[in-house]
Amino acid sequence: MYLVGMRFVLIPDKFKGSLSAEEVINSLSTGIRGVYPDAEIASVIASDGGDGFLKAVARAIPVEEISVASVDPLGRALQSQYLWAKKEQTAYIELAECSGLVLLDPTERDPTRTSTLGTGLQIRHALENGAKRIYVGLGGSATNDGGLGIAHGLGFRFKDDSDAVLDPTGGNLGKIRSVEMGGVIEALQQAEVIAINDVQNPLLGPQGAAAVYASQKGSSLEQIGFLEAGLKNLDQVVLESFGKSAADLPGAGAAGGAAFGLHTFLNARFVKGVEFMLQLTQAEALFEGRKTDLLITGEGAIDVQTLHGKLIQGVSGLGKKYGVPVMAVCGKLDMEGEDAGKFGLEVILEIRDPSKSIQYSMENAATLLQQCISTYLKNRKTNR
Incomplete structure (x- = not known):
């Protein structure tokens, strides 16, 4: 039986060359509702000032x-x-x-x-x-x-x-x-x-x-x-x-x-x-006075340099401030031997299928992202 009342906040950037931030939010939301049909989902687009x-x-x-x-x-x-x-x-x-x-x-x-x-x-x-x-x-x-x-x-x-x-x-x-x-x-x-x-x-x-x-x-x-x-x-x-x-x-x-x-x-x-986008969107108001079960961020490619960047830092800082676990999703993960936990993240999920080409992953990113988050949440719920 599915749990009800779960609340998610989504703060992703675009997957460059593949999905806009809005499309990332839509795919994540579809995947989440496949596991928690009654989930409450709030979202903010995180832009670094570039495309989008x-x-x-x-x-x-x-x-x-x-x-x-x-x-x-x-x-x-x-x-x-x-x-x-x-x-x-x-x-x-x-x-x-x-x-x-x-x-x-x-x-x-x-x-x-x-x-x-x-x-x-x-x-x-x-x-x-x-x-x-x-x-x-x-x-x-x-x-x-x-x-x-x-x-x-x-x-x-x-x-x-x-x-x-x-x-x-x-x-x-x-x-x-x-x-x-x-x-x-x-x-x-x-x-x-x-x-x-x-x-x-x-x-x-x-x-x-x-x-x-x-x-x-x-x-x-x-x-x-x-x-x-x-x-x-x-x-x-x-x-x-x-x-x-x-x-x-x-x-x-x-x-x-x-x-x-x-x-x-x-x-x-x-x-x-x-920092500008979180302030402009009043993102902190999404966490004040209410419980959030999971905060999800993400971008097209994640490596150690990315994790030291301001998107991951800013979102994980929000999670830490309000006691909310944070996870990240990406198209490609290049981080051998690194532990997501030291960056304040519960997990980093890569949607790429290593048995198929990068082109395939980019063209099917919306479906792969939806499947990836759905599978993870099912396993997360079972293990808890």
Whole structure:
């Protein structure tokens, strides 16, 4: 006989390339109700600021969608969206909407040619629309321009040694000799900009934007060195122009150094993605004054580095605070010899069938996730 009254809280991220966070929630809910038909299920989408940031915000608070003409990472015309909370005069912008890797074919991916200009145009539109606060979700970028494009979109101009204005691409970083600010949009001075991001990488060095992420965006080894040198040059010009450097700031390397540009040129502060979403969704209210039997989180791939990241830490911290056991689900688990318990987790479940291809697991992720959680809960109930 099934137990009734079980209560679950679901706080997953997307399974990148396979399931949106909403689809993860739906599959988990179906699997849970196969074991506990009368279960109460509450859910929150956990976004790190990357792909799906706008959907997570729109699910959490009342906003309207604003359509704006912009450009993609290669400068091609693009109709894009951001979210607008009129009463609060607050805009929510997802960098991947105009500067994302998903906008390019694999053959087009080349961070020496791409730019965050499209995101800058969105920010400009929001400022002209009256925004006093702008949240920019970072992640999923096709760029390594140090935020050059964003700044260009707001009126900054970067010049070479002949005083010619440079196109704001990653390939031109090394040519910058000066920054001109005479055309910067005035509304920027009255607005607060917040970069939402869970990446802690600095701008430069072996853990920096180019070394860690440029290859994922189509860079060759030679280009990685070229981009690194360009980012060093940008940092040096910034130091000479403004008397400060944010290159070592944790998170400055996010989105190909776009976080560096946001901080340097827009005076943006950084906020951790999961902390932001948990606060925005008032997730803690789900636990106050009521018993929760299991808290479930998850994302596409989990390894030791992921478990030290903010999603797992943030959710397991919630579980610890309210005395709720926490488990994680993932598409692929790469964690040999590690114990889930030391990360505050009851278990980590991998939905992948090792006897079949990764492609099979990605295409059938919804069904595999449903079956995986159902099987685990049946065994968990029997053993208890």
